[in-house]
Amino acid sequence: SSGINAEWPLRPGKRKxxxxxxxxxxxxxxxxxxxxxxxxxxxxxxxLDTLTGVNNVLQNWGSFRNNTENLLNKCQIWGCLLGGxxxxxxxxxxxxxxxxxxxxxxxxxxxxxxxxxHSSIPHPTTDHAFAKKEKSTDCDSALIPLL
Numbered sequence: 001s002s003g004i005n006a007e008w009p010l011r012p013g014k015r016k017x018x019x020x021x022x023x024x025x026x027x028x029x030x031x032x033x034x035x036x037x038x039x040x041x042x043x044x045x046x047x048l049d050t051l052t053g054v055n056n057v058l059q060n061w062g063s064f065r066n067n068t069e070n071l072l073n074k075c076q077i078w079g080c081l082l083g084g085x086x087x088x089x090x091x092x093x094x095x096x097x098x099x100x101x102x103x104x105x106x107x108x109x110x111x112x113x114x115x116x117x118h119s120s121i122p123h124p125t126t127d128h129a130f131a132k133k134e135k136s137t138d139c140d141s142a143l144i145p146l147l
Contacts, residue, residue, distance in 0.1 A: 018078060021047045025086055032093060041094050044086050051079050051086075058090070058101070061108050068115040075112070077119055084112030 028043030048057045052064075052074060064071040075083055090097075091105035 017050060018076075018082075021051045021079070021082060024050065025082065028086075028089075032089075037094055037096060041090065044090055047086055048083060051075055051083050058087075058105060058108065061104075061111070064108075064111055068111060068118050071111060072115040072119055075115070077116060080112045080115045080119075084109045084116070087112065 024043050024047035028040045028047065031037075031039030031043060045056070045058060049055055052061075052071075054060055054063070072080060087105045087109035091102045091109065094102070094105075097105075
């Protein structure tokens with residue numbers, strides 16, 4: 001039996017949670033590249049649960065559904081970025097899940113990334129107003145390639 005499949009005693013303290021989540025994400029990546037989807041899902045879900053503090057967050061993320069500020073306060077900027085990437089990987093690569101589960105993972109990833117937008121530059125707070133917002137001409141677009 002590989003040491004990767006063994007239970008690894010990851011009991012994070014408050015200050016080390018981000019490192020534990022990163023390690024769990026990487027262990028999930030290793031499992032995925034070893035063609036072990038179930039092992040990858042276990043580590044990725046564990047990382048999300050540790051990050052958010054919610055057990056089985058892929059099924060129980062209702063508290064974040066209408067409150068991205070709560071998600072940002074709980075996970076911080078780096079956690080939202082990492083959480084969005086992990087849930088996107090689950091949706092894309094874990095193929096034995098039902099389509100509904102994969103869509104839910106996409107929606108959770110969207111909430112993680114939306115929380116990041118809400119922490120950045122001034123913007124509309126509702127999704128509808130954010131989608132209708134036009135590109136600002138106040139900044140020099142020469143600094144941003146392809147704009």
